[in-house]
Amino acid sequence: xxxxxxxxxxxxxxxxxxxxxxxxxxxxxxxxxxxxxxxxxxxxxxxxxxxxxxxxxxxxxxxxxxxxxxxxxxxxxxxxxxxxxxxxxxxxxxxxxxxxxxxxxxxxxxxxxxxxxxxxxxxxxxxxxxxxxxxxxxxxxxxxxxxxxxxxxxxxxxxxxxxxxxxxxxxxxxxxxxxxxxxxxxxxxxxxxxxxxxxxxxxxxxxxxxxxxxxxxxxxxxxxxxxxxxxxxxxxxxxxxxxxxxxxxxxxxxxxxxxxxxxxxxxxxxxxxxxxxxxxxxxxxxxxxxxxxxxxxxxxxxxxxxxxxxxxxxxxxxxxxxxxxxxxxxxxxxxxxxxxxxxxxxxxxxxxxxxxxxxxxxxxxxxxxxxxxxxxxxxxxxxxxxxxxxxxxxxxxxxxxxxxxxxxxxxxxxxxxxxxxxxxxxxxxxxxxxxxxxxxxxxxxxxxxxxxxxxxxxxxxxxxxxxxxxxxxxxxxxxxxxxxxxxxxxxxxxxxxxxxxxxxxxxxxxxxxxxxxxxxxxxxxxxxxxxxxxxxxxxxxxxxxxxxxxxxxxxxxxxxxxxxxxxxxxxxxxxxxxxxxxxxxxxxxxxxxxxxxxxxxxxxxxxxxxxxxxxxxxxxxxxxxxxxxxxxxxxxxxxxxxxxxxxxxxxxxxxxxxxxxxxxxxxxxxxxxxxxxxxxxxxxxxxxxxxxxxxxxxxxxxxxxxxxxxxxxxxxxxxxxxxxxxxxxxxxxxxxxxxxxxxx
Amino acid sequence: xxxxxxxxxxxxxxxxxxxxxxxxxxxxxxxxxxxxxxxxxxxxxxxxxxxxxxxxxxxxxxxxxxxxxxxxxxxxxxxxxxxxxxxxxxxxxxxxxxxxxxxxxxxxxxxxxxxxxxxx
Numbered sequence: 001x002x003x004x005x006x007x008x009x010x011x012x013x014x015x016x017x018x019x020x021x022x023x024x025x026x027x028x029x030x031x032x033x034x035x036x037x038x039x040x041x042x043x044x045x046x047x048x049x050x051x052x053x054x055x056x057x058x059x060x061x062x063x064x065x066x067x068x069x070x071x072x073x074x075x076x077x078x079x080x081x082x083x084x085x086x087x088x089x090x091x092x093x094x095x096x097x098x099x100x101x102x103x104x105x106x107x108x109x110x111x112x113x114x115x116x117x118x119x120x121x122x123x124x125x126x127x128x129x130x131x132x133x134x135x136x137x138x139x140x141x142x143x144x145x146x147x148x149x150x151x152x153x154x155x156x157x158x159x160x161x162x163x164x165x166x167x168x169x170x171x172x173x174x175x176x177x178x179x180x181x182x183x184x185x186x187x188x189x190x191x192x193x194x195x196x197x198x199x200x201x202x203x204x205x206x207x208x209x210x211x212x213x214x215x216x217x218x219x220x221x222x223x224x225x226x227x228x229x230x231x232x233x234x235x236x237x238x239x240x241x242x243x244x245x246x247x248x249x250x251x252x253x254x255x256x257x258x259x260x261x262x263x264x265x266x267x268x269x270x271x272x273x274x275x276x277x278x279x280x281x282x283x284x285x286x287x288x289x290x291x292x293x294x295x296x297x298x299x300x301x302x303x304x305x306x307x308x309x310x311x312x313x314x315x316x317x318x319x320x321x322x323x324x325x326x327x328x329x330x331x332x333x334x335x336x337x338x339x340x341x342x343x344x345x346x347x348x349x350x351x352x353x354x355x356x357x358x359x360x361x362x363x364x365x366x367x368x369x370x371x372x373x374x375x376x377x378x379x380x381x382x383x384x385x386x387x388x389x390x391x392x393x394x395x396x397x398x399x400x401x402x403x404x405x406x407x408x409x410x411x412x413x414x415x416x417x418x419x420x421x422x423x424x425x426x427x428x429x430x431x432x433x434x435x436x437x438x439x440x441x442x443x444x445x446x447x448x449x450x451x452x453x454x455x456x457x458x459x460x461x462x463x464x465x466x467x468x469x470x471x472x473x474x475x476x477x478x479x480x481x482x483x484x485x486x487x488x489x490x491x492x493x494x495x496x497x498x499x500x501x502x503x504x505x506x507x508x509x510x511x512x513x514x515x516x517x518x519x520x521x522x523x524x525x526x527x528x529x530x531x532x533x534x535x536x537x538x539x540x541x542x543x544x545x546x547x548x549x550x551x552x553x554x555x556x557x558x559x560x561x562x563x564x565x566x567x568x569x570x571x572x573x574x575x576x577x578x579x580x581x582x583x584x585x586x587x588x589x590x591x592x593x594x595x596x597x598x599x600x601x602x603x604x605x606x607x608x609x610x611x612x613x614x615x616x617x618x619x620x621x622x623x624x625x626x627x628x629x630x631x632x633x634x635x636x637x638x639x640x641x642x643x644x645x646x647x648x649x650x651x652x653x654x655x656x657x658x659x660x661x662x663x664x665x666x667x668x669x670x671x672x673x674x675x676x677x678x679x680x681x682x683x684x685x686x687x688x689x690x691x692x693x694x695x696x697x698x699x700x701x702x703x704x705x706x707x708x709x710x711x712x713x714x715x716x717x718x719x720x721x722x723x724x725x726x727x728x729x730x731x732x733x734x735x736x737x738x739x740x741x742x743x744x
Numbered sequence: 745x746x747x748x749x750x751x752x753x754x755x756x757x758x759x760x761x762x763x764x765x766x767x768x769x770x771x772x773x774x775x776x777x778x779x780x781x782x783x784x785x786x787x788x789x790x791x792x793x794x795x796x797x798x799x800x801x802x803x804x805x806x807x808x809x810x811x812x813x814x815x816x817x818x819x820x821x822x823x824x825x826x827x828x829x830x831x832x833x834x835x836x837x838x839x840x841x842x843x844x845x846x847x848x849x850x851x852x853x854x855x856x857x858x859x860x861x862x863x864x
Contacts, residue, residue, distance in 0.1 A: 521830055525799055528828035529756050532848035536762030539851040543769060568848055575830070586831075 008033070021121040024107070030054040030070050033116065042100070042121050066102065070117055073104045077114060080104040084128055099128040147224075147246035150231065153202075155181040158241060167224075167248060169217035181244075184213045186221055197228070201242055205230045210249065223249040272337070272348065272370035275355075278363050280305030280317075292372060294341040305366070310336035310345050321352065326363060329354045337370070347373040407503035411486070413496040415460045427505065429475045445471035445479050452484075463488050463496055469506065480507040513582055524575045528568065535564040562608070573702040577685065580709045587627040587713055594656065594663055595621045601632055602654060605639045612643045617655035620663050624736055626714055631734070634707040638667040638730045641703060646671025646727060662716075662733045670727035679720055683708035707732075748862050751791035752776035753783045753808065754826070755800040759847070763795065766851050767858070783808050787818050792862045798827040798835055806839035813840035822861045 012034040015022050021038030025031060032050050040046060049057040055067050069080045085100045101122045109115040141148055147164035151157045157176040160168075168184050170176065185193055189212050200207040208227040215222060225247040233240050266273045272292050275284040282303045290297055293308045306314040313335040321331050332351040339346060348370040355365040401408045401421040410419040416437045424432055430443055444452060448470035459466035466486040471479035486501030542557035579585050595618055602614050635654075642652040646669040653668040674682060685705045711718040711732045722728035750772045754760050757778060764774040777786050780800035787794060794812070798805035809825065812818045825836040828847035836844035843857050 524830065525828045528847050529759065532828060533756065533758035533762050535848040536759060536766060536851070540762055540765045540769065543766075543851065564848065 018120075021123075023119045025054055025070060025074075025117040025119065026115065028074055028114075030067070030074060030117065032057055039119070039121065042123075066104075066119070069102070070104050070119065073106055073117055074114055077106045079106070084124065097125070098123065099125045147248070148244065149176075149181070149246070150241055150243045151181045152241040153198075153239060157181055164246060167215070167222065167246065168213060169215040183216070186212050186214055189213070201228045201230060202239070213246070223253065225249055269369075272368075272372070274305070274368045274370075276305050276366050276368075278365065280366070283365065289370075292339075292346065292370075293337050294339045299340075305368075308338055308340060310338050312336060325352055325354050325366065329356075334373070335370070347377060349373055406505075407482075409501045409503070411499040411501065413460070413488075413498070415456060415499070424503075427472075427474050427480060429473060440472070443473035445473075447471075459486065459488070460496075460499075463490065463494075466499070466501070472503075480505055481510040482506060517578075517582065517584075520575060520578050524571060527571050531564055531568050531571070535561060535568075538564060573706060576706050577702050580706065585709065585713055587630060589625060590628055591623050591625050592628045593621075594624045594658075597628060597632060598635065598654065598656060598665070601635045601639065605636060605643070609639075609643050612646070612649065613651040614639065615651050615653045617653060620656040620658040622658065622663075622736075624663055624734065626734060627710075630710045630714070634710050634732065635665065635667075637703045637707045638665075638732075641730070642667045642669035642671070642728075645669060649727070658736075660736070662735050664731060664733040666729050666731040668727065668729040673724040673726050673728055674720065674722040675724050676722075679722055682720055683718065704730075747771065747773045748792040749773045749775065749790075750793045750795060750858070750862075751783075751787060752795045753780055753786075753800065753805070754778070754795070754797035755780065756797070759797075763854070766854060770855050770858075772858070780805060780808055784811055784815070784818070787812065787821060790818075791821065793858060794821055794823045796823050796825050796841065798825065798829050798832070806835050809839040809841050824857055824861060 011024065015024055015034040016036045018036055019038075021036065021042045023035035023039045024033045026033040031053050035043075035047070035050060043049075043058060043063070045057070054070055058064075058067060069082075072078075073080050080102065081104075082102045085102060086097055101124050103120045105118045105120075106114055107116040107118055141159075142161045144161055145163055146161075147167050148159075148161045149157060149164050150159040157179045160170060160176045160179075162172075164170075165172065165174075165176075170179070182190055182193075193211065197207050197209075197211075206227070206229045208225070211224055211226045212221045213224050214220070227245045229243045230239055231241040231243050232238060266286050269286055270288050272289040273284075273286040274282065274289050276282045282300055282305065285295065285300050285303070289295075290300065295303060295308065306317065309317060316335065321333075325331050330351070330353050332349070335348055335350045337346040337348055338344070350368055350370040353367045354363050355367055356362060357364050398421070402423065404421075405423070407423045407427075408421040409417050409424075411417045417440060418436060420432045420435055420440075422432075424430075424435060428435065428440075428443060430439060434442075441449070441453075452468055452470045455468045456466060458464070465488075466484070469481060469483050471481055474480045483504040483506045484501065485504075486499045488496045489498045489500060491497050538557050538560045542554050542561065545551070545554035545557060576585075598616070598618060602616060606614050639652070639654065646652065649670040652670075653666075655666050655668070657664050683704050685702065708718045711734070714734055716732055716734040718730070718732040720728055720730050750767055752760050752763055752767075752774060753776070754763070755778050760776045760778065764776060767774045775786075775791065777783060780797070780803035783794070783796070796805045796809055800808075805825065805827070809823050812821065812823060822842040823840075825832065825839070825841040825844040826847060826849070827835065827844070829835070832844050832846050835841075842861060845854060845857055
């Protein structure tokens with residue numbers, strides 16, 4: 001017993017001296033036989049609990065699982081070991097986590113039977129905390145947006161964070177330790193890394209610079225900024241690897257390229273571009289800007305916005321523009337620059353913008369774009385000069401237009417008058433402004449309106465010159481006659497651009513014509529009246545002599561009658577010519593048998609033609625439409641002429657022919673004929689065939705003129721074939737359709 | 745057979761004189777006036793034919809003709825319009841005359857037209 005007791009005491013002493021918390025339990029009741037200070041502290045108890053069963057000594061719930069574990073070890077003999085047992089302790093009044101490792105082992109007696117338990121506890125709180133910090137750091141690194149990797153000095157990868165995996169095409173399943181850092185360099189870069197960079201990392205404990213890496217999946221080469229650091233063992237200082245942080249340079253390169261392009265655009269812009277701080281100190285001026293103000297590039301950064309604007313503009317910028325810029329962020333308007341060498345004031349149109357700091361929104365700079373206005377000003381001046389010249393030309397033209405004694409006007413292609421000269425005002429009650437457009441038509445005589453419009457519309461449509469006479473109301477309420485003419489100005493495509501018109505007052509002319517007409521009417525009446533009574537008396541006397549059987553005297557009176565007839569014909573011819581010349585030859589229209597009319601004329605002429613036989617060769621036997629009396633008159637004229645100019649001949653020939661379109665009539669004589677050089681003049685007014693015997697052929701020379709005019713008015717032709725000394729053939733032709741030119 | 749009565753209205757005395765002689769030689773009874781204004785009154789004794797000049801002093805023959813043709817008492821009396829003026833055909837038609845004859849005229853033409861209007 002003593003020995004056992006002494007052994008027990010020795011064991012107890014051993015336990016108490018053991019540097020880690022330890023306790024010895026005896027028997028199946030797990031009686032605490034010994035517990036050193038470390039264990040007592042762990043339990044937060046004192047030595048009085050020695051001799052108690054473990055279950056009774058540690059009733060706290062927190063120890064329950066040790067008690068259960070101890071009982072199990074005693075019964076099974078299997079060692080209990082538990083790592084990282086977290087316990088909350090309040091050793092100094094504050095609540096703290098502690099981590100412990102427990103080991104409960106069986107103690108066998110010499111018979112090999114379970115006699116007791118050895119319980120040791122080690123405090124691993126610090127160790128656990130360090131491990132947790134490592135975990136946190138790794139998580140941080142793994143989820144960091146920056147690309148990170150670690151490799152040993154041979155280049156075998158140890159670690160690669162998620163960002164780096166993504167960048168370089170390594171999926172989450174791939175074990176990076178199977179990869180080599182060298183797999184990610186391009187061939188050229190690998191050489192550089194092996195030959196240069198590795199040494200630099202070693203020698204300088206790190207390296208940074210740009211390396212092109214390759215994405216394993218896409219094969220894309222990625223320029224990266226790489227920062228290598230040497231990783232060393234903390235305690236031994238031995239180099240154990242290299243860490244790398246990578247920055248993908250592609251966004252920066254792209255942004256830089258864009259910025260460069262932008263800068264280039266600004267640089268080569270022909271507009272003045274400047275960038276200055278909020279006080280106007282120049283940060284940048286593009287080439288065009290420097291050139292415009294004649295500034296040397298070296299002086300650029302020392303220049304100031306207020307300095308290269310004119311005093312007036314500088315004041316405006318300071319007083320007006322800057323406050324507005326700060327308020328609204330932009331401003332645009334005219335300003336003046338000053339050429340730094342010549343002092344020339346340069347007008348510009350400027351746009352200004354405020355640049356603000358991204359986050360604080362503080363205004364930091366002013367950007368400006370300006371356009372040199374000198375070319376515009378110059379062009380404006382040139383235009384002004386041209387306009388002035390044009391105004392002078394217009395004034396001169398207007399003066400000219402107003403100085404002519406006629407109304408002058410212009411109209412657009414649609415017939416709207418857009419200019420009338422001042423002459424209009426002298427006669428018309430309508431102010432020029434009201435007469436423009438179609439306003440003038442208010443004053444047209446109602447009887448002339450339809451006719452005038454029809455002619456104007458016809459000209460506007462066809463482009464043919466407009467010429468018409470009509471009456472317009474004058475200032476005194478009377479109508480005045482105007483001769484209105486207009487011609488169209490056309491472009492190279494024959495399109496009408498403008499109409500140029502003139503109105504000539506022909507009222508006096510018209511009145512004069514009327515007076516002449518009236519006079520001729522009266523004259524003819526007054527001449528014919530005595531002729532009528534002479535003729536009547538002669539006929540009465542002739543009748544009386546006939547009845548008395550005095551044929552001689554009757555004959556004399558018949559001759560007298562024929563002379564009276566000649567006199568009457570002359571008076572008639574004079575009147576006829578007057579009518580033709582005043583455009584008042586009136587034509588009527590009726591349907592009649594041409595052949596029958598020719599027979600009548602021939603019979604009438606034959607009655608008085610004592611020495612000539614009129615031979616008829618009539619081959620046209622149809623009805624025609626026309627003025628029968630006028631055509632009759634023409635045929636009489638041709639027959640009497642033929643007789644008159646062939647005194648030595650015994651016959652003349654009248655012949656007709658025709659087709660579906662026209663009828664032709666010819667009268668042939670065998671008389672004196674007409675010289676070739678006179679034939680074309682034969683139809684002229686007052687023209688008479690000249691020659692030694694002309695006085696023997698009396699007459700006014702009006703007959704053929706009147707005949708030709710009548711045929712012309714009937715849209716026909718008249719002509720002569722003649723040989724001097726042999727005779728003449730006078731012919732006319734008339735269309736069978738549309739004979740009436742006057743429409744009357 | 746009763747002698748036909750012809751009334752001449754013309755302001756020219758010589759023409760009236762000579763024309764009257766022609767017509768009387770042809771067997772007509774002729775009366776006349778030199779004053780156109782009295783024609784309406786003069787024809788109340790109903791001549792068989794009126795020879796009417798157009799240009800008469802004081803009055804226009806066309807107006808006289810229109811009045812005769814408008815009056816029921818005289819509208820049936822034939823009017824032969826005779827004139828030295830222009831456009832006699834138009835004037836005659838416009839004023840309702842039965843026929844016309846231009847001055848100077850042939851005696852034969854006159855007698856023919858008269859006979860046609862009232863018979864010989």
